[in-house]
Amino acid sequence: MGGERLKIILSLTPPLLIIITLFFGGIFYGFLQSLGYQPAIGKYELNFSAYYNVMFSERYAKLFWSGLALNLWVSFASTFLAAVFALFGALAIRKTFIGKTLCNFIYSLNLPMPHLVVAVGMIFVFSQSGLLARLAAQIGMISSPGDFPVLVKDKYGFGIILAYIWKEAAFFFIILMSVLQSLGENFEELAQSLGANRWQRFRYVILPLVMPNLFSASIIVFAFSFGAYEVPALLGVIYPQMLPVMAFEFFLNPDLNARSEGMALSIIIALIVMILVVFYFWLTQAKIRKD
Template identity: 35%
Template structure:
């Protein structure tokens, strides 16, 4: 009993501090959103700010756009991430691939990734300049406008570059713990690699796939909003 409780007791001080910081931030943000800011002399609680935002047409359009981009990006990230995870599972050199996938997205913060994509994909960016220098484009303005476009293609590409490796790592960790005896039985019964993936690996990996999708969709939606 003491062994089971001891880890939680040791973690309790840090957990209390972290929870206190998180809770205080949420409470302060909620109070300020209701108009309670004593530091500038506003103490009246009201919902008029919420009503003003919800009735703002431009805000609603922006919200719908953000949720749509988040949904599309999350679906693509999960699909490609699952494929990458399975390829690492069957690849003999998966250790080096794992290290590369871990390092690339982690060392680049989201804001830096956005700045890099802006400088690469904008019509005056690096990629149009290279294509223009190679003679593929007659003018840099012929490069498709991937930044500030109405479909959010540049945003989607940035998000995918950042999040696909993370999805792959989460799903790979789950796939690597699946009992290999199940695959051996399927092989003995004549199942192909694709059949083993669709009928064994994928169904057993659904918990990690769904949790990854929910987490990244919610986090990206909040980030966009």
């Protein structure tokens, strides 16, 4: 019994040490910095002025709130659209047909691709100097590539949303395919024999069955896209700017005092994501209790 317990403790210790060191050593120290604690420049006092500055000061408030709105819009839109595309893709591809393996491969291809590469790919394809713009100009659809709609580096974040859809749809797709394959088609066949048409089978059978997995995957994708830096940095504009880019710019500021604002912004991003995750767990636990 004692040996078993020791074995468990020994096997849990290394990952726990890493988590604790990172959390308390990194994030906790970052949190202290966001409260103004910076011994390197002689600041030891703890206060919330960096948070106040970021959210309410005349200098940063507009940037912050417009950035937060853009963050929420981009994360919600890209998560929702990626999930929708993946769901319809998975529903179409799960049936047996010639070329299924190829379709499966193409759909999953983006998964191992780094976000940075996807962002650069977006510029190559969708920017006003990109392939599509030049092709449209060549075939006379538009008079010059400059007339191509602004899809990359636009203030509504379309380019960023497109990049996330392109990338995250593969993640949703793989999860949905495994769920749909494990469910089989019996529930749908049953519903069909009970009189459900195609739409009703989707609405009352497929959607409720895949929803728990789809929702979990959505939380992961939303949390990632809310806090990720590289895609908005490459495909975003200066104003409005997504919060992770804004936070990083605070860090790049030669004025070391700005680090507190940068850290406060990072903590706010982390808090929003954490609230979302806690809400998700509360919802799932409530559902389990209800069941």
